[in-house]
Amino acid sequence: MNNSIKPFIVFIAMLALWHGLVAGFDMPSYILPGPWEVAKSMAENAGLLWEHSLVTLSEMLLGLLLGVLLGIALALMLVYFAVLRPWLLPPLLITQAIPVFALAPILMLWFGYGLTSKVVMTILVIFFPVATCCYDGLRHTHQGWLDMAQTMGGSRFAILRTIRWPAALPALASGLRVAVVVAPIGAVVGEWVGSSAGLGYLMLQANARLWVDQMFAALAVLAFCSVTLYYTTDKLLRRLIPWKPETSQE
Amino acid sequence: MFDVIVKNASLRFGDHLVFENLNLTMQGGKWTCLLGGSGVGKTSLLRLIAGLSGNDNSRADVSGEVICEDGFPVNHRIAWMSQEDLLLPWFTVLENITLGQRLRRTWGDRLKRRPLLSGETTDQAMSILEKVGLSDKADVLPQHLSGGQRQRAALARTLMENRPLVLMDEPFGALDAITRLNLQDLACELLANRTVLLITHDPLEALRLGHAVYHLRGHPARLTDAIVPSGTTPRSLDNHELMSLQGTLLDRLRHESFSEGDSV
Ligand SMILES: Nc1ncnc2c1ncn2[C@@H]1O[C@H](COP(=O)(O)OP(=O)(O)O)[C@@H](O)[C@H]1O
Numbered sequence: 001m002n003n004s005i006k007p008f009i010v011f012i013a014m015l016a017l018w019h020g021l022v023a024g025f026d027m028p029s030y031i032l033p034g035p036w037e038v039a040k041s042m043a044e045n046a047g048l049l050w051e052h053s054l055v056t057l058s059e060m061l062l063g064l065l066l067g068v069l070l071g072i073a074l075a076l077m078l079v080y081f082a083v084l085r086p087w088l089l090p091p092l093l094i095t096q097a098i099p100v101f102a103l104a105p106i107l108m109l110w111f112g113y114g115l116t117s118k119v120v121m122t123i124l125v126i127f128f129p130v131a132t133c134c135y136d137g138l139r140h141t142h143q144g145w146l147d148m149a150q151t152m153g154g155s156r157f158a159i160l161r162t163i164r165w166p167a168a169l170p171a172l173a174s175g176l177r178v179a180v181v182v183a184p185i186g187a188v189v190g191e192w193v194g195s196s197a198g199l200g201y202l203m204l205q206a207n208a209r210l211w212v213d214q215m216f217a218a219l220a221v222l223a224f225c226s227v228t229l230y231y232t233t234d235k236l237l238r239r240l241i242p243w244k245p246e247t248s249q250e
Numbered sequence: 251m252f253d254v255i256v257k258n259a260s261l262r263f264g265d266h267l268v269f270e271n272l273n274l275t276m277q278g279g280k281w282t283c284l285l286g287g288s289g290v291g292k293t294s295l296l297r298l299i300a301g302l303s304g305n306d307n308s309r310a311d312v313s314g315e316v317i318c319e320d321g322f323p324v325n326h327r328i329a330w331m332s333q334e335d336l337l338l339p340w341f342t343v344l345e346n347i348t349l350g351q352r353l354r355r356t357w358g359d360r361l362k363r364r365p366l367l368s369g370e371t372t373d374q375a376m377s378i379l380e381k382v383g384l385s386d387k388a389d390v391l392p393q394h395l396s397g398g399q400r401q402r403a404a405l406a407r408t409l410m411e412n413r414p415l416v417l418m419d420e421p422f423g424a425l426d427a428i429t430r431l432n433l434q435d436l437a438c439e440l441l442a443n444r445t446v447l448l449i450t451h452d453p454l455e456a457l458r459l460g461h462a463v464y465h466l467r468g469h470p471a472r473l474t475d476a477i478v479p480s481g482t483t484p485r486s487l488d489n490h491e492l493m494s495l496q497g498t499l500l501d502r503l504r505h506e507s508f509s510e511g512d513s514v
């Protein structure tokens with residue numbers, strides 16, 4: 001079976017299950033609206049949903065871009081300035097040990113209720129997986145390649161560019177896949193804590209007014225964005241890194 | 251062609267002494283073969299000559315000198331070929347064999363937008379690929395090559411480096427018997443007149459290709475006197491001298507691993 005069809009089959013199956021739950025247990029629509037009601041709400045609120053998705057998407061994408069760059073920069077620093085490692089690691093770990101929920105109000109205070117604070121939140125949740133994966137990849141370059149490059153007389157930079165960096169790409173790709181999945185957490189948590197736009201904001205508003213179908217509609221759009229982002233990234237990475245992720249032939 | 255002399259080479263990992271005060275002369279323009287069981291220190295010696303000891307974060311104590319008879323330093327005169335082909339999976343065969351050119355590209359070259367490979371270099375690369383029988387694989391990724399083809403590509407990369415001293419660490423060890431014989435002949439032809447140090451655990455390979463064959467044995471490892479088989483290389487397999495020498499060497503190697511097995 002074609003692999004690109006499978007996610008759609010899973011999607012249909014989940015819709016069916018959802019419908020089955022609602023119909024089978026006779027769920028009232030203020031607890032769990034059926035797929036049909038949610039679809040209706042999506043159609044009625046299309047403009048609204050579109051507007052707010054754009055906000056959340058731009059927060060996510062901007063956060064992803066900056067977070068990935070920051071993660072890569074950190075990984076390169078950890079590899080090439082070994083002296084910095086013991087100084088950098090504790091603060092990095094602290095940023096990860098504190099739940100973003102706890103940090104969110106502080107970030108609102110510092111960066112305001114607009115885009116910036118959400119982008120910073122997203123950066124916070126994604127730079128770490130990217131940095132650790134990239135660092136791991138850069139560290140475990142096959143020794144034979146490095147030996148050969150040295151006998152060829154390559155500079156440190158040339159070896160980084162030609163061998164270590166491409167060799168680290170498959171590892172970096174795993175980091176990116178994780179980053180894409182967790183990016184919405186940063187953005188939406190930021191919107192919950194304080195915002196005037198975005199899917200998270202929309203969900204909070206709908207929740208307060210008990211518009212459960214609209215809440216689910218926003219949730220569905222968010223899920224759709226996340227899943228699309230993941231598959232697009234995955235496809236792109238496969239195309240950009242077509243070789244088998246081997247570090248040695250043994 | 252100048253001789254290359256290894257003087258008083260010693261290597262120790264912690265309290266494990268691999269070899270001490272080892273001396274070896276590689277005759278210029280000739281093939282020196284170094285035979286030995288696994289774990290005796292062949293690769294370590296080769297890394298020492300190439301100046302790679304201590305590269306791999308191991309705590310190695312290294313000493314010794316590598317001298318070229320003509321007085322110039324040995325760095326940048328070495329081409330390195332190992333048992334693994336070390337082809338980079340993201341580069342095509344052509345890009346792989348011109349890796350040296352890529353690595354040695356300077357900022358000046360880049361700023362002046364000089365092409366990575368001059369027309370002349372490309373021609374040279376293509377003619378080498380032709381010699382190793384891979385001219386139709388220039389633009390193919392290594393993952394589409396067979397084991398023998400990959401090792402041919404590695405040989406082409408070694409030739410492309412065009413260095414006077416070639417260090418080879420069991421380069422044909424992972425190949426089947428027939429492919430190995432073919433590659434031995436090819437390497438012998440293409441690396442004629444270069445100073446080659448070939449490491450192997452296969453006595454037949456050493457005897458076919460070596461102008462001088464040494465045996466590295468014992469703990470700490472020592473070199474035996476050189477065996478100098480007669481005739482031109484690659485020696486043919488129906489040579490009686492070669493076959494009887496192979497028998498002797500195989501016996502020695504077997505005895506060696508047997509007594510080692512006893513002592514463990
Ligand atoms: N990085 C290292 N750290 C510690 N011991 C090592 C290291 N590399 C090699 N050795 C030891 O040195 C000895 C020689 O190894 P090696 O030169 O690879 O042998 P050979 O190539 O002859 O099979 C072995 O006993 C091995 O265990």
Ligand SMILES: [Mg+2]
Nearest residue numbers: 292293294419
């Ligand atoms: Mg070895």
